[in-house]
Amino acid sequence: MATRRIAEILRSGQPDEALTVQGWVRTKREFKEFAFVEVNDGSAMANLQVVLNLDLENYQNILKQLNTGASVEVVGTLVESPAKGQRVELKAESVIVYGDADPETYVLQKKRHSFEFLRTIAHLRARTNTYGAVFRVRNACSAAVHQFFQERGFLWIHTPIITASDCEGAGEMFGVTNLDFKNLPLTESKEVDFSRDFFGKPTFLTVSGQLQAEIMALAFGNVYTFGPTFRAENSNTSRHLAEFWMIEPEMAFCDLEGNMDLAEDFLKYIFKFVLEKCPEDMEFFNKRIDKTVLETADNIINNQFERLTYTEAIKLLEKADKKFDFPVSWGLDLQSEHERYLAEDLFKKPVIVTDYPKDIKAFYMRLGDDGKTVRAMDVLAPKIGEIIGGSQREERLDILESRMKEMDVNSEELWWYLELRKYGTVPHAGFGLGFERVVQFMTGMANIRDVIPFPRAPLSIDF
Amino acid sequence: MATRRIAEILRSGQPDEALTVQGWVRTKREFKEFAFVEVNDGSAMANLQVVLNLDLENYQNILKQLNTGASVEVVGTLVESPAKGQRVELKAESVIVYGDADPETYVLQKKRHSFEFLRTIAHLRARTNTYGAVFRVRNACSAAVHQFFQERGFLWIHTPIITASDCEGAGEMFGVTNLDFKNLPLTESKEVDFSRDFFGKPTFLTVSGQLQAEIMALAFGNVYTFGPTFRAENSNTSRHLAEFWMIEPEMAFCDLEGNMDLAEDFLKYIFKFVLEKCPEDMEFFNKRIDKTVLETADNIINNQFERLTYTEAIKLLEKADKKFDFPVSWGLDLQSEHERYLAEDLFKKPVIVTDYPKDIKAFYMRLGDDGKTVRAMDVLAPKIGEIIGGSQREERLDILESRMKEMDVNSEELWWYLELRKYGTVPHAGFGLGFERVVQFMTGMANIRDVIPFPRAPLSIDF
Numbered sequence: 001m002a003t004r005r006i007a008e009i010l011r012s013g014q015p016d017e018a019l020t021v022q023g024w025v026r027t028k029r030e031f032k033e034f035a036f037v038e039v040n041d042g043s044a045m046a047n048l049q050v051v052l053n054l055d056l057e058n059y060q061n062i063l064k065q066l067n068t069g070a071s072v073e074v075v076g077t078l079v080e081s082p083a084k085g086q087r088v089e090l091k092a093e094s095v096i097v098y099g100d101a102d103p104e105t106y107v108l109q110k111k112r113h114s115f116e117f118l119r120t121i122a123h124l125r126a127r128t129n130t131y132g133a134v135f136r137v138r139n140a141c142s143a144a145v146h147q148f149f150q151e152r153g154f155l156w157i158h159t160p161i162i163t164a165s166d167c168e169g170a171g172e173m174f175g176v177t178n179l180d181f182k183n184l185p186l187t188e189s190k191e192v193d194f195s196r197d198f199f200g201k202p203t204f205l206t207v208s209g210q211l212q213a214e215i216m217a218l219a220f221g222n223v224y225t226f227g228p229t230f231r232a233e234n235s236n237t238s239r240h241l242a243e244f245w246m247i248e249p250e251m252a253f254c255d256l257e258g259n260m261d262l263a264e265d266f267l268k269y270i271f272k273f274v275l276e277k278c279p280e281d282m283e284f285f286n287k288r289i290d291k292t293v294l295e296t297a298d299n300i301i302n303n304q305f306e307r308l309t310y311t312e313a314i315k316l317l318e319k320a321d322k323k324f325d326f327p328v329s330w331g332l333d334l335q336s337e338h339e340r341y342l343a344e345d346l347f348k349k350p351v352i353v354t355d356y357p358k359d360i361k362a363f364y365m366r367l368g369d370d371g372k373t374v375r376a377m378d379v380l381a382p383k384i385g386e387i388i389g390g391s392q393r394e395e396r397l398d399i400l401e402s403r404m405k406e407m408d409v410n411s412e413e414l415w416w417y418l419e420l421r422k423y424g425t426v427p428h429a430g431f432g433l434g435f436e437r438v439v440q441f442m443t444g445m446a447n448i449r450d451v452i453p454f455p456r457a458p459l460s461i462d463f
Numbered sequence: 464m465a466t467r468r469i470a471e472i473l474r475s476g477q478p479d480e481a482l483t484v485q486g487w488v489r490t491k492r493e494f495k496e497f498a499f500v501e502v503n504d505g506s507a508m509a510n511l512q513v514v515l516n517l518d519l520e521n522y523q524n525i526l527k528q529l530n531t532g533a534s535v536e537v538v539g540t541l542v543e544s545p546a547k548g549q550r551v552e553l554k555a556e557s558v559i560v561y562g563d564a565d566p567e568t569y570v571l572q573k574k575r576h577s578f579e580f581l582r583t584i585a586h587l588r589a590r591t592n593t594y595g596a597v598f599r600v601r602n603a604c605s606a607a608v609h610q611f612f613q614e615r616g617f618l619w620i621h622t623p624i625i626t627a628s629d630c631e632g633a634g635e636m637f638g639v640t641n642l643d644f645k646n647l648p649l650t651e652s653k654e655v656d657f658s659r660d661f662f663g664k665p666t667f668l669t670v671s672g673q674l675q676a677e678i679m680a681l682a683f684g685n686v687y688t689f690g691p692t693f694r695a696e697n698s699n700t701s702r703h704l705a706e707f708w709m710i711e712p713e714m715a716f717c718d719l720e721g722n723m724d725l726a727e728d729f730l731k732y733i734f735k736f737v738l739e740k741c742p743e744d745m746e747f748f749n750k751r752i753d754k755t756v757l758e759t760a761d762n763i764i765n766n767q768f769e770r771l772t773y774t775e776a777i778k779l780l781e782k783a784d785k786k787f788d789f790p791v792s793w794g795l796d797l798q799s800e801h802e803r804y805l806a807e808d809l810f811k812k813p814v815i816v817t818d819y820p821k822d823i824k825a826f827y828m829r830l831g832d833d834g835k836t837v838r839a840m841d842v843l844a845p846k847i848g849e850i851i852g853g854s855q856r857e858e859r860l861d862i863l864e865s866r867m868k869e870m871d872v873n874s875e876e877l878w879w880y881l882e883l884r885k886y887g888t889v890p891h892a893g894f895g896l897g898f899e900r901v902v903q904f905m906t907g908m909a910n911i912r913d914v915i916p917f918p919r920a921p922l923s924i925d926f
Contacts, residue, residue: 003716005616005684022684022716024887042683043616071887073716098716099858099888106886123879124886126682135683139618146609153468153506155602160917161624161691162637162668162706164924174625174661176668177638178695181647181655192644198637198695198705199924205625205639212917212926219589220505220598221468221485228624228690232641232661242661243625253466253485253536253561395562416586416926423569423587424487424534425562454623454675461627461662463675463879 001075007044009078013088017078021048021090024127025070025101027110030063037066039074039090042126045133045280049081049089050074062095068109069101069127115450122454122463130289133281134451137274138439144273145226145247145435148266154222154249159209161228164201165413172232173204174242205230210248210430211364211417214393217250217428218420224249226435234458238447241436243456250430256366256375256392259429260352263379263388264305266433267350271297274442282442290444296383297442303349310334310356310373313342320346333360339380350381363407364417365391366427367399377431384441390431397421464538470507472541476551480541484511484553487590488533488564490573493526500529502537502553505589508596508743512544512552513537525558531572532564532590578913585917585926593752596744597914600737601902607736608689608710608898611729617685617712622672624691627664628876635695636667637705668693673711673893674827674880677856680713680891681883687712689898697921701910704899706919713893719829719838719855722892723815726842726851727768729896730813734760737905745905753907759846760905766812773797773819773836776805783809796823797841799848806843813844826870827880828854829890830862840894847904853894860884 003020004013013019023041033054038047052063066072073096081089103109108124118125125131146156162176178198179185185193194202209225216223225248233240249262275282275297286294308316317328317338322345326335334353343351355373358365365374379388394400400421404411411418439451449455454463466483467476476482486504496517501510515526529535536559544552566572571587581588588594609619625639641661642648648656657665672688679686688711695705712725738745738760749757771779780791780801785808789798797816806814818836821828828837842851857863863884867874874881902914912918917926 007616022889024682069887071889098890099884099886101886108886121879123678123882126679127887132682135618135620135679139620142619143609143613146606150606153470155598156605157598157602157916158691158708160706160919160926162693162919162924172641175640175642175644177640178635179638181638184644184647198697198921199919200922201924203924215586215926216589216598216916219487219595228621230625234661243623245621416584419586421562423562423564423571424532424590426485426534427561453620453679456623456625456662458661459663461625461664461666463623463678 005043006039006041006046006048009048009088009090010044010046010086013078015078015080015088018076019078019090020073020075021050022073023048023071025066025068025072027068028063028066035063035066037072039072040127040132042132045129045284046086049083049086050076050092051079051089052092052095056092056095062097065097065100066095067101067103067106069106071098072096073098115447119449119455120462126453129284131450133278133284134439134443134445135453137278137281137285137443138451140274140277141270141435141439141442142226143277144270147273148269149224149249152222154224155216155220157209157213157216157223157225158227159206159212159225161206162199162203163206164199164203165211166202166204173207174230174232176203176205207231208246208248208432210250210432211414213248213250213430214417214420214428217252217430218424218426221253222249222251236458238449239437239440241448241452241455241457244452245435246432247435248430248432250428252426252428254392254429255427256354256377256429259390259392259431260305260307260354260377263352263377263390263431264350267379267381267387268301270438271300271442275301285443285445290446292383293442293444296381299349299382305350305352305379306347307352307354309354313338313353316346317341331357331359334378336385339378339385340382343380343385344382348382350379353378353380358403361391363403363409364393364400366394367403375429379431381441387437387441388431388433390429392427392429395421395425395427397425468506469502469504469509469511472511472551472553473507473509473549476541478541478543478551481539482541482553483536483538484513485536486511486534488529488531488535490531491526491529498526498529500535502535503590503595505595508592508747509549512546512549513539513555514542514552515555515558519555519558525560528560528563529558530564530566530569532569534561535559536561578910582912582918583925589916592747594913596741596747597902597906597908598916600741600744600748600906601914603737603740604733604898604902604905605689606740607733610736611732612687612712615685617687618679618683620672620676620679620686620688621690622669622675622688624669625662625666626669627662627666628674629665629667636670637693637695639666639668670694671709671711671895673713673895674877676711676713676893677880677883677891680715680893681887681889684715685712699921701912702900702903704911704915704918704920707915708898709895710898711893711895713891715889715891717855717892718890719817719840719892722853722855722894723768723770723817723840726815726840726853726894727813730842730844730850731764733901734763734905738764748906753909755846756905756907759844762812762845768813768815768842769810770815770817772817776801776816779809780804794820794822802841802843802848803845806848807845811845813842816841816843821866824854826866826872827856827863829857830866838892842894844904847900850900850904851894851896853892855890855892858884858888858890860888
């Protein structure tokens with residue numbers, strides 16, 4: 001008999017259909033001559049109600065084992081459900097209990113647990129309503145990313161995780177080594193002898209695949225990365241992970257306009273995709289986690305993003321009828337409070353701020369005609385703040401070289417990055433988007449550690 | 464005017480169509496009153512022939528810059544091509560040269576380079592015919608992986624890259640640290656004090672996401688990983704990388720039969736998908752790289768895989784009319800020559816060998832009823848050898864515990880893995896597939912370093 005997923009049964013199962021269901025017991029309610037058992041198989045938030053009648057072989061014995069968490073296989077027939085909120089239920093004809101779950105020790109009983117506690121049992125938390133919904137949404141969001149780019153002819157590029165370059169910008173890096181800590185080889189001058197390490201030099205975990213993605217964009221036109229990146233920052237906050245996934249598209253023959261267009265299309269696409277694929281899960285988040293998540297999604301999907309320069313933004317912030325904690329002045333970076341003021345209070349929709357002062361941005365961003373700004377862009381969304389950062393890249397060799405000198409970037413190490421400007425250089429642009437940030441905002445989960453299956457943070461490396 | 468990708472133009476462009484093309488010059492042929500320039504934009508192996516006539520504004524000056532490697536934008540009109548092998552060509556009306564490429568120093572001129580040499584210029588090699596085809600096929604193969612699993616309701620799970628567990632099996636691991644090598648903190652007993660490292664203990668790069676994927680399978684039913692994994696093995700061969708991508712599906716309520724079915728469907732799907740998406744690239748490999756790649760793909764797609772046990776395989780090998788370098792005897796692992804004999808000589812199609820002796824396989828594989836074998840499976844393909852390894856997992860707590868003791872696996876560290884067997888355990892199974900191995904065999908590229916954009920191997924960490 002065909003095994004069917006519960007999501008599908010609840011959507012399209014018909015009375016009298018015979019089928020098999022496999023999953024885990026969520027709850028059991030016993031009556032005199034029958035029992036209801038709610039079974040969940042992870043395919044949907046909703047459970048399938050299974051009805052066990054007294055005439056089921058081995059009824060008492062089976063019922064005793066059907067505690068919360070037990071794994072079962074039920075063969076039966078769908079019947080119309082008299083209960084509210086469900087079209088069908090499954091009348092059991094036979095039940096196999098694969099594994100029980102002792103109610104005395106199995107912690108996931110029918111009661112509320114804090115997310116803090118559930119983080120300590122990451123091997124079980126995916127079996128709860130909240131995390132079930134989070135990881136289904138996370139998967140839908142990943143699928144949306146690939147579908148968006150593949151439909152548009154972008155190639156998925158795997159940029160390296162281990163790198164010898166420490167000048168990719170952006171924060172502290174983890175070291176990677178094969179040396180024996182207890183017996184470090186030393187050079188004659190008593191330095192650690194990295195020539196005897198696996199790669200023959202100090203190596204690190206990547207913080208971005210952008211520079212390598214540029215290589216591929218200058219051969220294939222449009223490419224994107226979707227892979228893990230790392231920060232060894234000692235930030236124990238609800239918005240930081242030491243290990244997170246990032247998406248970085250890169251387009252040849254593209255300027256900042258094209259980059260903004262792609263970023264806007266992209267965000268709209270993934271929010272729309274997830275709303276379509278996971279409507280129940282999104283309803284759940286809106287009801288139980290954050291009552292604004294559907295509104296936020298709607299705001300992103302249905303508004304044309306406002307576009308303005310950093311200089312215009314500074315003027316608006318200076319005129320603002322609001323007291324900020326951080327100073328507003330041309331040359332200073334925008335703080336979260338400024339970004340949220342622009343998106344939430346002033347424009348009430350997503351805003352793209354462009355052309356930031358060159359001194360607060362990375363060396364690879366294209367110098368503007370004014371000589372003072374670079375062709376950077378940050379996408380700011382209501383409730384979310386900065387969600388995307390990107391730029392048109394500096395494609396002119398001489399200007400790139402002088403910017404690297406100015407910002408003290410090792411140009412010898414990046415010889416190949418300079419050669420991209422020497423041979424067939426073209427205007428090109430791209431952006432980066434922290435995947436967990438998006439899932440966090442999509443679901444309204446307050447802590448970013450709750451949207452990745454096994455979070456890595458300072459002193460936190462379980463599972 | 465719309466910018467069109469060359470792949471699309473060559474497929475469906477019509478005479479008299481006005482359009483813009485952006486790409487890089489591959490070759491130029493000058494005649495008295497006109498010139499042919501072959502332009503490639505990375506979307507296809509084939510170039511678009513651009514015709515420049517003497518009456519083009521700035522003709523001489525432009526032509527001088529159109530050397531191999533120069534980047535151009537051409538606005539023009541499609542015309543029927545009198546030349547053989549191409550339906551249309553582009554009559555240029557205006558040409559912009561974005562970046563030139565000095566023929567004196569740009570190495571990618573129209574001549575053969577060795578793959579060894581091209582590896583040293585990984586920032587340019589994607590612009591060659593071979594690597595262009597490799598990375599288009601690689602992308603198609605990645606897309607196939609996601610499409611296959613998403614269509615079947617599997618969730619893409621991101622398992623952790625940094626791990627504190629060194630008992631995942633499979634070889635040497637890279638260390639990850641934030642400690643200052645020049646100033647290592649020491650405990651009172653003069654050991655390195657890892658409590659002061661970022662995660663508070665020694666950490667490593669993952670060798671497999673399987674154990675964590677099992678967690679997720681036991682909540683969602685069917686999941687898969689697709690992410691980077693690492694081996695710090697000092698193997699300087701054409702089949703080893705220190706950093707490579709792996710795909711690991713894991714299915715709850717699934718035994719070895721179901722696992723074999725999935726593996727067979729999966730391999731057929733990705734080979735078929737790539738043949739459909741990249742026919743020209745696959746033709747190229749078959750013509751220029753390895754004359755058997757289409758035959759190999761065909762063999763995988765159109766045969767029902769042979770399934771036999773290790774014990775049966777040993778008997779067949781013992782009877783074989785062939786001299787092997789390595790001994791054949793029950794209890795010893797199969798060597799590459801044995802695997803190839805089975806798939807190539809004997810069955811002439813893919814073979815799945817199951818139920819290996821427990822002593823040569825991992826602790827997590829399900830013990831067979833004979834007590835001597837485990838429910839492992841290896842998929843062997845002609846010309847390829849082992850391409851997939853997997854197993855049904857041991858879901859019985861007591862047997863798993865005694866297997867861990869037997870094989871000296873730290874069960875304290877894996878407390879959560881044991882709890883999966885304590886609460887709602889179910890039969891489950893999965894397998895792993897090295898992504899680069901598949902791309903290597905699909906393309907016929909002899910060296911695995913040529914199918915990943917930026918290969919990492921001993922002493923090899925450029926770009």
